[in-house]
Amino acid sequence: MSHAAxxxxxxxxxIDNKKLLMWLFLASDCLFFGSFIAAYLLYRDRSxxxxxxxxxxxxxxxxxxxxVLLMSSVSMVLALSAIQRGNxxxxxxxxxxxxxxxxxxxxxxxxxxxxxxxxxLRLDTNLFGTTFYVLTGFHGAHVTIGILIxxxxxxxxxxxxxxxxxxxTIELAGLYWHFVDIVWIVxxxxxxxxxx
Amino acid sequence: xxxxxxxSKRGEPALPEEEHGEHAEHHPGALEYTQxxxxxxxxxxxxxxxxxxxxxxxLLVAVxxxxxxxxxxxxxxxxxxxxxxxRLFSVLxxxxxxxxxxxxxxxxxxxxxxxx
Numbered sequence: 001m002s003h004a005a006x007x008x009x010x011x012x013x014x015i016d017n018k019k020l021l022m023w024l025f026l027a028s029d030c031l032f033f034g035s036f037i038a039a040y041l042l043y044r045d046r047s048x049x050x051x052x053x054x055x056x057x058x059x060x061x062x063x064x065x066x067x068v069l070l071m072s073s074v075s076m077v078l079a080l081s082a083i084q085r086g087n088x089x090x091x092x093x094x095x096x097x098x099x100x101x102x103x104x105x106x107x108x109x110x111x112x113x114x115x116x117x118x119x120x121l122r123l124d125t126n127l128f129g130t131t132f133y134v135l136t137g138f139h140g141a142h143v144t145i146g147i148l149i150x151x152x153x154x155x156x157x158x159x160x161x162x163x164x165x166x167x168x169t170i171e172l173a174g175l176y177w178h179f180v181d182i183v184w185i186v187x188x189x190x191x192x193x194x195x196x
Numbered sequence: 197x198x199x200x201x202x203x204s205k206r207g208e209p210a211l212p213e214e215e216h217g218e219h220a221e222h223h224p225g226a227l228e229y230t231q232x233x234x235x236x237x238x239x240x241x242x243x244x245x246x247x248x249x250x251x252x253x254x255l256l257v258a259v260x261x262x263x264x265x266x267x268x269x270x271x272x273x274x275x276x277x278x279x280x281x282x283r284l285f286s287v288l289x290x291x292x293x294x295x296x297x298x299x300x301x302x303x304x305x306x307x308x309x310x311x312x
Contacts (some may be wrong), residue, residue, distance in 0.1 A: 067240055077275045
């Protein structure tokens with residue numbers, strides 16, 4: 001009996017291997033970010049020289065960044081919802097919106113890093129600088145990779161390469177995108193809002 | 197023989213992908229996703245508001261962590277569809293989170309006070 005007739009995939013688990021692999025990757029990426037967050041929390045109040053977090057953090061600005069990334073998750077899930085209904089035009093609009101919101105978040109991070117640099121915080125200034133830049137920098141790199149994936153999918157969809165039957169591809173990209181959002185939810189609370 | 201075939205021969209009701217397909221039909225629509233997005237935005241606004249309120253640090257930390265967990269769970273359950281998808285994905289992700297939390301606590305407990 002064919003795959004279409006049975007409604008399941010002929011894998012040892014009966015579920016799609018690409019989706020399984022994505023969830024495995026996300027589970028392993030939890031450890032990646034968990035380690036950097038633990039390092040930040042251990043070292044942030046051990047700097048011998050300033051500037052310190054309380055001298056630099058601009059909570060209203062970072063709150064807007066957090067809001068932008070959160071809303072990009074909404075637009076991403078709307079893109080998936082659109083293609084699952086066969087609405088390719090909707091997919092294109094929401095994919096582009098998600099990439100644009102992601103780019104806005106990265107622009108905000110670049111501005112924040114520049115401000116911190118001018119305030120005297122470099123990668124090697126103190127332990128706060130080292131752990132902060134490494135943690136948020138790796139998160140920014142993840143977001144940047146996500147934007148490139150979204151723009152690639154947007155271009156492919158413009159060329160007619162994504163139809164309703166390809167919704168799993170959008171779902172996988174969405175899983176990655178939502179993951180970088182939940183990592184920022186944790187970073188925003190533990191690093192920015194909760195200070196010693 | 198695949199696990200799917202094995203389960204089918206045993207007469208078990210739903211193969212994993214069938215479960216997925218069945219639940220996929222119950223995925224939320226655009227309206228529900230938007231409502232969840234608004235709730236997430238509201239929680240973020242509450243978090244930022246709490247930051248400026250003069251209150252006990254311990255209470256502030258507890259409330260902020262609780263709100264953060266609520267946001268995290270909403271994104272994972274609804275936007276990432278763990279609430280509707282195959283349980284194996286939940287097992288994998290929660291396993292990864294549990295391992296991360298264990299390493300996190302072990303690192304904090306082992307190294308706090310011993311670092312220069």
